[in-house]
Amino acid sequence: MAISTSLVNGSENAEEHRPDHGLANLSLSSKTIHADDYLNKGRDVAPPLHVSTTFRYNRDPDQLKAHRKEDPDEPYDEHVYSRHTAPNTTRFEAILSDILKGPALTYASGLSAFHALLVFLNPKRIAIRNGYHGCHGVIGVHAKLTGLKKLDIDCPAEELQPGDIIHIETPLNPTGSAYNLKAYAEKAHSRGAFLTVDSTFGPPPLQDPFLWGADVVMHSGTKYIGGHSDLLCGILAVNPARAKEGWWDKLFEERLFLGNVMGSMEGWLGVRSLRTLELRVERQSNNATKLVAWLNFALHSEESVAGDAKVVKAVLAKIDHASLQYEDIKEGWLLKQMAGGFGPVFSITMKEQIFARRLPSKLQLFHHATSLGGVESLIEWRTMTDPRVDTRLLRVSIGVEGWEDLRDDLLQAFQALSEESQGDSKK
Ligand SMILES: Cc1ncc(COP(=O)(O)O)c(C=O)c1O
Structure with a gap:
């Protein structure tokens, strides 16, 4: 779709673009990059940071208009x-x-x-x-x-x-x-x-x-x-x-x-x-869904003696994520509601509390921290901030790293946990 040049370059009179700034049918990324173009005033491509708490009124006394919310002509910017x-x-x-x-x-x-x-x-x-x-x-x-x-x-x-x-x-x-x-x-x-x-x-x-x-x-x-x-x-x-x-x-x-x-x-x-919301969230959602599928396959696989499955089964009891709600997927509402992909957060419940306490320290690519949604993957032993949850539960927030790297990091950490527990039981 054509975007007017004054819209991209900014205009002395931003108001003229306000009612319909011509972006209604654009994709999400086009909107996150252009939906504020009508507010451009100077020549900066990256919007300037304004720190002032207060703003000068017009010096022309004839232009002074008291601020009234109900005034339809009140300038919005x-x-x-x-x-x-x-x-x-x-x-x-x-x-x-x-x-x-x-x-x-x-x-x-x-x-x-x-x-x-x-x-x-x-x-x-x-x-x-x-x-x-x-x-x-x-x-x-x-x-x-x-x-x-x-x-x-x-x-x-x-x-x-x-x-x-x-x-x-x-x-x-x-x-x-x-x-x-x-x-x-x-x-x-x-x-x-x-x-x-x-x-x-x-x-x-x-x-x-x-x-x-x-x-x-x-x-x-x-x-x-x-x-x-x-x-x-x-x-x-x-x-x-x-x-x-x-x-x-x-x-x-x-x-x-x-x-x-x-x-x-x-x-x-x-x-x-x-500006990068769609890029980030799509990548995070894909990464998380792939990791959940890999973990779930390993956890429920028949392969019990070797490979990833053996390592995962030794320490992990349960995974929760919307992508595993098979009944709801079959019913149809879930895929309609989450048409853009599943969320990038899932939780894992370990077989023992000690595994949940120790897992974060064995990971290289996940920070052990609360919060979620950032470009970097986080894991949290959830009992650290939420006293109500199972003390074996960890919340995982997936970032934009390569998902295979995250998978390998989890695998080596599970392996280290399971070896440590075998060592503990021999003591
Ligand atoms: C689902 C949900 N809602 C609300 C909040 C609160 O947000 P904030 O920390 O920005 O106050 C959080 C914080 O983790 C959250 O996970």
Whole structure:
């Protein structure tokens, strides 16, 4: 498709490109590279970093217009104070709104985005499963002020009332298992409740929760959106139908007062990161799916005396990942929902706790660290940060390295563990 030269080169009057900047039918990568072109003002190809917290008003007194949200002519790229908007985050949000397919706002972290969501919707009940423990921490803080009650996500629909929330994390932390969004959307909407989706483990291009009825999509942008383990970020994207009901405007207004905005450096890093989102996530998803298939084959193979299978079987008890949900794949919803590929996180449960404790130190290419989504592979003995999980479980976040290198690294580490345990048992 043709892109106008003024759009690429920037224009003195960026406003003229705002309503339709001509990118609707482009691929994900074309969007992550060009969806913010309409904000170009200078000749820089790489967007400049603006650190100012405050912005000069017009020197012409006749041009001075008090900031009023309801003013339809309010310039969208003129900034007043960075708790409201700032150039780097506005640019970042412009791309996010395009690729998440609903107007998006950014926050200081994933948890502050979740907090903003609870403050905005202020439900009486929230139906949720285990998932990321930090979100349960936020619910605890919010409940202190509001009396918010938690329900099990699979509670009977009758327990939900208008204005309540089903909050679903899919794929789920830490296992990487996926859940049927359409079924939960139908359940929530049948009761006048809302579906909010934590899609952190399923960034574009893997899934689009709005296709299946999500009212709000949340991301910890710290993970795949940032992608380099160097920025904290939270994101809320609003279903376009809900945005027409004023949800985005209200969230925007409330963010100004909650003050939970990202810094400009993070906005700048976020744009740098989004440019390669599709390349990174596709590679990470492919790598993870290949590794899971290899591990699963070895674990369940008949070959019991030699080769990879012997080494894997000696130490590994279980693998969890959406690619192994064969029933759901057969039913059809899973491949439709994760049309862009499975998530790059999976979990492994070792035969013994001591194996889980020792495995990270035997690996060369995986950092032993919490978090996920970066270009580098991470492994975490999950009990280090989440007291609720099986102490034999490790969460694995796959990066963009060569998958065969990661496979060989895991194999040599399993081998070392199994030799060590044979040595221990002889002592
Ligand atoms: C699924 C999920 N949601 C939310 C969060 C919180 O994000 P942040 O650390 O950016 O606050 C995390 C963090 O690991 C997460 O895994």
